[in-house]
Amino acid sequence: MTDTARYEVRRVGPASTRGRAFSGGSARYVYGIVPADAGEAVDLGGVGLDGSRVYVVVRRRIGALVHDCPAEPYDSGGDSVVAQWVLAHNRVMQLAMARWCSVLPMTFNTIVAPSAEKTADENLLVWLEAEHDSLRERVDNLEGKAEFGLQVSYAPAVILRQVAEEVPEVRRLEEEAKAKTSGLAYLCRLEMERVLKREMEQRVRELFTTVYERARACSDRVTVEKVKNDGSDLRMAANLSCLVALDRYRELEALADEIAGHEGQTVRLVGPLPPYSFC
């Protein structure tokens, strides 16, 4: 027995007939979840992976953005192919954001396959029904919001110079080292290095806290990502993902400008992105 009698899959237009390696198939690749009203049927056209036709499978007040695919993960030996797929996935998310003002993105390669008793559409609908309230709540919470990546880096050499100029202890140790015999001077320099390091760490911590607090003030939610260093002369102090209401984006932009206005600090602000970090 299946649930088909209770569920209805809505589609518009005939399945795409364009010749593609991944066109058609018994499984459904799921891009994300959008708010929907029963009866609403949407076809976004061939905007998906490899030009697949993306449409919405609706269950009550939520819809899953899908395309038809074989029941196996997208797997390619070539990085450039995978990059194309990920870009296509992202493009669908951007389209969904523009159209519904809200999308709960799924991870790349989320595929609902048919099982022994049920087709992929039936399985998808069972899942949408089971998770309906929670999915709708999450989609509603994301309405009108987008993710922004805020990365703040600093130039250690500049911060060190500032510390050396501003912290009296450093200057005192420097003077002391000049006046002492070699062994003692060496110890003074070691001590000076330690003070420099401690002060610098303190400043980087303060920078992080300031950025985090200020970002939180204009965001709905902020998650702290791991800092990444790319081997350049810059070190990252804060790597944040911010969920921001689109009408408050200017505040985040102003914050980024302000941080970048300080000597030795650089800022990277990326977005609006689909809320990948908040789903």
Added chain:
Amino acid sequence: MNVEIDGDDLRTGLLGLVVALAEIVKETLKLQALRRLEGGSLTERELERLGKALMELEEAFERIKVELGVSDAVRSVRGGLDRAVDDLVGSLVGAERS
């Protein structure tokens, strides 16, 4: 899969590891020396000798690394250790947060 080990690579890697570990011991000695300096328990003469010994140790390390041609290997071991510690601390902090 066969792993091919080049004799020179093995030597450099192993020596690099040994020197990197010895360097970490040296850093600990430096920290201890600074504690003594702050503690004020040593006379100026003792501090002078301690400082000089550390300075010579530092120079000896730099010389040894150049002579053995392991400067890069040492840097790589220490970079790897730093990253491992970062990851460990990150995962502990992460576990606490969630």
